[in-house]
Amino acid sequence: MNIDVELNRVNTTAARTSVLAPVFALALFTSAALLFWVQPLVAKMLLPLLGGAPSVWNTCMVFFQSLLLAGYAYALFVSQRLSLRNQAIVHAVLLLAAGLVLPFSLSERVLSSLPTQSSPILWLLTTLAVTVGPPFLLLSATAPLLQRWFSHSTHKAARDPYFLYAVSNAGSMLALLGFPFLLEPAFAIRTQSVIWAVGYVTLVVLIITCALLLNARRAVSDQNQVVVEQPEITIENPQRFEWVLFAFVPSSLMLGVTTYIATDVASVPLIWIIPLALYLLTFIIAFGNKQIIKLPVASILFPIALVVLGALIILAPPISVWITITLHLLVFFFAALVSHQRLAQSRPHVSKLPEYYLWIAVGGVLGGIFNALVAPMVFSTPFEYPAAIVLACLIRPVTMQEEKTKSLMRTTFPVFIFVLTFALALTIPRLEFRAQLEHGIVLLFPLLLCFVFSFRRPFIFALSLAALMFASIPYLNASVETLATERNFFGVWRVTTSPNEEFRRLYHGSTVHGVQMNDSARKCEATSYYHRTGPLGEVFDVYNSKPANLPVAATGLGAGTIGTYSLPGQQWDFYDIDPAIVRIATEPNYFTFISDCTKGSYRMILGDARLRLREAPAGKYGLVIMDAFSSDSVPAHLLTTEAMDLYLSKLSNDGMLAFHISNRYLNLEPLLAGLAKRAGISAFIRRDQQRDLTGKYPSVWVVMARNDAALGSIASDSRWARVQGDIVWTDDFSNILSLLK
Numbered sequence: 001m002n003i004d005v006e007l008n009r010v011n012t013t014a015a016r017t018s019v020l021a022p023v024f025a026l027a028l029f030t031s032a033a034l035l036f037w038v039q040p041l042v043a044k045m046l047l048p049l050l051g052g053a054p055s056v057w058n059t060c061m062v063f064f065q066s067l068l069l070a071g072y073a074y075a076l077f078v079s080q081r082l083s084l085r086n087q088a089i090v091h092a093v094l095l096l097a098a099g100l101v102l103p104f105s106l107s108e109r110v111l112s113s114l115p116t117q118s119s120p121i122l123w124l125l126t127t128l129a130v131t132v133g134p135p136f137l138l139l140s141a142t143a144p145l146l147q148r149w150f151s152h153s154t155h156k157a158a159r160d161p162y163f164l165y166a167v168s169n170a171g172s173m174l175a176l177l178g179f180p181f182l183l184e185p186a187f188a189i190r191t192q193s194v195i196w197a198v199g200y201v202t203l204v205v206l207i208i209t210c211a212l213l214l215n216a217r218r219a220v221s222d223q224n225q226v227v228v229e230q231p232e233i234t235i236e237n238p239q240r241f242e243w244v245l246f247a248f249v250p251s252s253l254m255l256g257v258t259t260y261i262a263t264d265v266a267s268v269p270l271i272w273i274i275p276l277a278l279y280l281l282t283f284i285i286a287f288g289n290k291q292i293i294k295l296p297v298a299s300i301l302f303p304i305a306l307v308v309l310g311a312l313i314i315l316a317p318p319i320s321v322w323i324t325i326t327l328h329l330l331v332f333f334f335a336a337l338v339s340h341q342r343l344a345q346s347r348p349h350v351s352k353l354p355e356y357y358l359w360i361a362v363g364g365v366l367g368g369i370f371n372a373l374v375a376p377m378v379f380s381t382p383f384e385y386p387a388a389i390v391l392a393c394l395i396r397p398v399t400m401q402e403e404k405t406k407s408l409m410r411t412t413f414p415v416f417i418f419v420l421t422f423a424l425a426l427t428i429p430r431l432e433f434r435a436q437l438e439h440g441i442v443l444l445f446p447l448l449l450c451f452v453f454s455f456r457r458p459f460i461f462a463l464s465l466a467a468l469m470f471a472s473i474p475y476l477n478a479s480v481e482t483l484a485t486e487r488n489f490f491g492v493w494r495v496t497t498s499p500n501e502e503f504r505r506l507y508h509g510s511t512v513h514g515v516q517m518n519d520s521a522r523k524c525e526a527t528s529y530y531h532r533t534g535p536l537g538e539v540f541d542v543y544n545s546k547p548a549n550l551p552v553a554a555t556g557l558g559a560g561t562i563g564t565y566s567l568p569g570q571q572w573d574f575y576d577i578d579p580a581i582v583r584i585a586t587e588p589n590y591f592t593f594i595s596d597c598t599k600g601s602y603r604m605i606l607g608d609a610r611l612r613l614r615e616a617p618a619g620k621y622g623l624v625i626m627d628a629f630s631s632d633s634v635p636a637h638l639l640t641t642e643a644m645d646l647y648l649s650k651l652s653n654d655g656m657l658a659f660h661i662s663n664r665y666l667n668l669e670p671l672l673a674g675l676a677k678r679a680g681i682s683a684f685i686r687r688d689q690q691r692d693l694t695g696k697y698p699s700v701w702v703v704m705a706r707n708d709a710a711l712g713s714i715a716s717d718s719r720w721a722r723v724q725g726d727i728v729w730t731d732d733f734s735n736i737l738s739l740l741k
Helices: 003-007 014-050 055-081 084-101 108-112 121-131 133-150 163-186 189-214 237-264 269-287 295-315 321-345 350-378 384-394 400-404 407-431 435-454 458-476 535-544 561-565 579-585 593-597 609-613 641-649 669-679 708-716
Strands: 481-488 491-497 503-508 511-517 552-555 571-576 601-606 621-626 651-660 682-688 699-705
Touching (some): 014 121, 055 084, 055 133, 055 237, 055 350, 108 121, 121 133, 133 163, 237 269, 237 384, 269 321, 295 321, 350 384, 407 458, 435 458, 511 561, 535 561, 535 621, 535 651, 535 682, 561 593, 571 609, 579 601, 609 641, 641 651, 641 669, 669 699, 699 708
Parallel strands (some): 621 651
Antiparallel strands (some): 481 491
16 A cells, blocks of 8 residues: 555544644654764773774764664665555564664673774774664664654644754754763763663654554545645756765764864763764754754855964964864854755755655765775875865855856966965075964965955855965975874874984874984983983883882883883883884884884783783783873773773782873873872872973873882972872763863
């Protein structure tokens, strides 16, 4: 029986009609809330196993977007092939079957299969499929199915059920914002998993209720049913391409801005959720009945915010980095809003709703695949983020000014911007202006020209911006020579040398992770955060003065600088999760700290430090150095009570535990203080702000031991102070808000 014929027979009483919309809205709200609650929940479960890398979230997003696409395809299939009754039966049965994997957990078999020598992407995707795949797939299909069902009811809003899309996105955003601010601080991961399972069962009941309300009464029998003919609606391929494009751009931008922030701040749910919440907010605005920000306004605010952000990046004024991060998020918000408003404007007749959602999901998946899987293989640097910004500029709605613009102008102005920028980059540095003025002339001046003359012409503005970016590459790379660049799941590493080749630097993201002098007489000096006159130098003075010559464990290899402290006869274990950094640190053409300056014997142990430290014998180490970073962020799972218990179990009775906590964004002292207090051990902090020409960088270190006596002179040194604060994280609980500077 044709589904449209059957569903058009639905004729509930006035009472049933009055509750129809609220019940459908509640079901959609619950479905969306569960859908977006589970994403950070499961990602946080997996994050500690992969070193806290930002790519964990990006890969999870690819998986979730792919299942969203699969869910929409399933919804399209069953809505076209099955009757209302059979749709409800099939969907309810599958939902109940998928619930057998609940509550979420990671088996020992899954944990033991984690690869250490190769990319973990396949393992991560497989683990997600086994852990959360079935319920997520069915939840993804719930929204288009319910909206399709509602569109055939007798409710007055049935002809345009897109308001339910806004309700669905509201549930999604509430769940996302509730995770870091309400759920994460209040409930452990295991507890949340149980609560989520209860919510899942509640949703199944709501979906069945929706089906019963729709099918409760029929106005007439099958014999007397009058079928209303509807016009045939066709969708052309160019329209489908537009839907995919309008969905691709904000998806790619969301992952790009998330990676940008998470790499330097911390890869934790709060950082993941803010861009995703803004992404959903733009959906809500775009598909809402009332447009809070109209498309022409958003189309103007986007390039304005972009130019302001560009000016701040170019001039680098002495302002809080949070202002820059906020501007990145603002640019993303307006770009996503423009894309989603154009998507909403092009929505088809309600009969094509499942296909419409399907193509939106295709665009989202392609954006995720581009950022998480394709870009790391194609680009050696995170070029996908600025590329998505240019594309977002390109899809702004065409204006009257652009329609009147001659075709010659569309090509000549971008060429002019390219030539101008390139010429300024060649000439201005020779005049030896101060750096800020030089950047302003070479980069900001062409950017302002782009804005003034073309921001109302989206096509020209986008091409001019791209021309400016490409023309500025030689200028931006002129101050350093890049010897090597390597990009993988764990981020982007760069080895650079100064123009006069006095030293070499290792970068991860935007943060220096090691400096080595090229002078043969100084190549074995401990530099940067590890300088002998700094906190770590004193830690080794105390350690090396002890009679027992126990092994040293160092997590986070970097350029291998810490190896310069090793003495003949000592045994060192370097723990690092990234095979790329092991190759870089042990390659003499880049750094020789390991090959020429490490006097003791050493082992390179690949894998997450916490997982691999479990394999070490109890009490093995006399000194454990925690120096694992992802750009400027310390992986959160290395700073929990469970992690502290592990470290202490591997430490000798008079051993020391040193934490490197230098950070631009987070004050980690209260957390280390709370962990030390819970463990009942002594902990001191030294903030060394000195920077000098010998290659010394400011650094902050915390050193711990079971008692003051084990810390030797550190306990009585006035430069060291007892740590202050009482914040404790566990594997199930962390709250980054309490540590923000």
